[in-house]
Amino acid sequence: MSDAPPTNAYEPPKVWTWNKESGGRFAAINRPIAGPTHEKDLPVGRHPMQLYSLATPNGVKATVMLEELLELGHKGAEYDGWLIKIDGEQFSSGFVEVNPNSKIPALMDRSGKEPIRVFESASILVYLAEKFGAFLPVDTKTRAECFSWLFWQMGSAPFLGGGFGHFYAYAPSKIEYAIDRYAMEVKRQLDVLDRRLGEVEYLSGGDYSIADIAVWPWYGALAKGLLYGAGEFLSVQDYKNVQRWTDAIAKRPAVQRGRMVNRTWGDPASQLHERHDAGDFQTRTQDKIGEPAKE
Structure with missing residues (x-):
């Protein structure tokens, strides 16, 4: 086999510039800068925890953790699970305020005098584990x-x-x-x-x-x-x-339960686009409400 590079080998320029037409599934929303693209406030529900997410693997971490805490009887872990579609919604001014990195999941703890924002999925897990004293070893x-x-x-x-x-x-x-x-x-x-x-x-x-x-x-x-x-x-x-x-x-x-929350694909019975009450798993999945999936 020859060690010579292929004739169509890419040669990086001295200075990289952004090509909006570079292709790929997420080309329409990827960009090399941070910050909001549009003004939009985030909704706020009635529960102590406000989660803004999508059921990707990182999002599932947060919803599973919250559901596990509720399973143990921690009522302070009650949450509203708001759907954030990664089609540009993550660049709203409200979401960027909660997570300047514009990635899901993002959590607002409104249980105290001042809201506390938590972003990055591991940070959310540690925060909740320490707050409720669960799923984090002591020794x-x-x-x-x-x-x-x-x-x-x-x-x-x-x-x-x-x-x-x-x-x-x-x-x-x-x-x-x-x-x-x-x-x-x-x-x-x-x-x-x-x-x-x-x-x-x-x-x-x-x-x-x-x-x-x-x-x-x-x-x-x-x-x-x-x-x-x-x-x-x-x-x-x-x-x-x-x-x-x-x-x-x-x-x-x-x-x-956790893997169903903010899920917009697959079996409609496994999709709970938004979770605002524990009973939503029985009454608000897509097979029951008959609404088209939010993509």
């Missing part, structure tokens, strides 16, 4: 392990989402080098996870925790072939310990 060793796996997920998921997912599913053309590079890294990550779960039931080494809540929406979905349709491509069935852990978490009632 130093297990707590440290929990944080290590929580931040492992935050550091690893960009390779899975922005790397592998982008080039495998969303890029305007298939680039063998990019797909191979990120597929190798994702399989390495799955092996890291599988080895750990061969040693322990849950990631911290203790009980189910925010580490599991963070990792499951990404790697659990990948293990079941639900992420990017890449299950067969990545041979996810080979990771037996990940499969066991994924199935166990999927059986939790709070997880089943």
Whole structure:
């Protein structure tokens, strides 16, 4: 094989400039600057927690956490789950005020004298765990392990989402080098996870925790072939310990509810576009209200 670069190899310019026509699924909304594109206030409901989100893996972390807290009887975790479509809604002035990075999920805790904003999914998990004293180990060793796996997920998921997912599913053309590079890294990550779960039931080494809540929406979905349709491509069935852990978490009632909130695709019975009351799961899913899906 020749080491010579292909004749159509891209040569970066000395100074990069933004090409609005660069292609890809999200080309219409991607931009190299921050800040709002339009003025629009966020809605505010009646509950202490106001969540602005979409049921992507990062969004599911927040809704699962809130539903798990409610399952334990923490009434202060009652929340309004507002749908934020990532078609430009994340650049409204109201949303940027809650999250200057314009990414879901974003949380406003209105339970005190002054509202507290929390953005970044791991930050939301830690904030809620500390506020309610749940799903965060107390002893130093297990707590440290929990944080290590929580931040492992935050550091690893960009390779899975922005790397592998982008080039495998969303890029305007298939680039063998990019797909191979990120597929190798994702399989390495799955092996890291599988080895750990061969040693322990849950990631911290203790009980189910925010580490599991963070990792499951990404790697659990990948293990079941639900992420990017890449299950067969990545041979996810080979990771037996990940499969066991994924199935166990999927059986939790709070997880089943949490993954429905702000969901706008799939089976209409699994879609609860917005959650404002615990009874909404029985009365407001898309199969019951008959409204077209919000895309």
